[in-house]
Amino acid sequence: MTADLISGRLGGDVFPAQVLGREHHRYPAPEGQEDVFAELLTWPALNNLLATQRLDPPRMRLSAGELIDTSTYTRLRRYRRMADWNAPIPNLFHEQLREGATLVVDAIEEMHPPIRRVVTELEAWLRTTIQVNAYASWTSKQGFGVHWDDHDVLILQVSGRKRWRIYGTTRVAPLHHDVEFSTEEPTEPIDEFVMGPGDILHVPRGCWHAVAASEGEPSLHLTCGLVTTTGADFLRWLTHQLIEHEAVRTDVPHRPDEYGPWSRSIAELISKKLESAVVVDEYWSYLDATDEPRPVFSLPVAVTGELTDDTLVRLASLRGSVTVDGDVVAYAAQGRRWRFPAKVGPMINHLHRNGTSSVKELSELVPDAPPSAVAKLLRTLMDDGALVCEVGT
Secondary structure (H helix, E strand, O other): HHHHHHHHHOOOOOOHHHOOOOOEEEEEEOOOOOOOOOOOHHHHHHHHHHOOOOOOOEEEEOOOOOOOOOOHHHEEEEEOOOOOOOOOOOOHHHHHHOOOOOOEEEEEOOOHHHHHHHHHHHHHHHOOEEEEEEEEEEEOOOOOEEEOOEEEEEEEEEEEEEEEEEEOOOOOOOOOOOOOOOOOOOOOOOOEEEEEOOOEEOOOOOEEEEEEEOOOOOOOEEEEOOOOOOHHHHHHHHHHHHOOOOOHHOOOOOOOHHHHHHHHHHHHHHHHHHHOOOOOHHHHHHHHHHHOOOOOOOHHHHHHHOOOOOOOOOOOOOOEEEEEEEEEEEEOOOEEEEEHHHHHHHHHHHHHOOOOOOOOOOOHHOOOOHHHHHHHHHHHHHOOEEEEEOOOO
């Protein structure tokens, strides 16, 4: 199961263009696809994470309308060479869940490869960073009450059923640090439904909602929180683009008679830049070219340097770009730019478009160069952090 299935279910590029951030929408699982998210997070995998990872609160927490005191389900463990931590005690932990608590594990994609693989592809499609939180509950008691989030979310129902009540927005597109916001909870839902296995839900930021599992039925869902890219972010980037102009670099005037002329000169620079039909596209290209990919380690190959024909490699970033300028092919990603002779272009384009490839497959795309030279170039890209080795896949 890949992100292609999710993006296809959501309508492809229609989703970020017309739905994302605008309205809530539920996408029921087609018949026969109810278990499509089952392998993203199984109950045995969740049990293993709880038992083997140091999930100190608030990374892992229990909530039943409000956060539950960790002392009721954890005990302090001391170590000689590591920091002490509050380890969950299984029987105490289970008791809280039986009484109606909801279990939350934040940023689970950082520790669980099946989720990380999918969310990495979703990030490239939606051109933003995503944090995935896992929620497990067993009762109809609401874990968090009626609330809203300051980011858009995609909910993937993995197993069980969950009842959602949607109350709408009281402030369009609120920010984490906003000038104002409403704290008065709406009381009448505008929509109510039950999410079943395989269903997807989009909830825009600022949309009030409440969630509860069906009584006695285990429910497991993943919430994909999308980092917002707002007009405020765009204006910060735009300001940096205008630093080349003297009026932007000079001090703000102190003399009142200079205020008007100076502010008008700044306004003219901004207006001229905004008149460009491609300025927004330039901004998105900038974000793609400077995005930091999720870390992937390539041991032992990254240390030994042994790239064989069967070694599988891919570009570290899924958001880079490839351009051709005469006899030079340029690859831009991670805030850097790599330049290659034109004959290497087919190999770079193949990596950019097709993802994981074998060294042999890539060598065949550069017939004028000996395989050892291609392997050396790939090795250089790996040492630069632009290429990773898919070890054990």
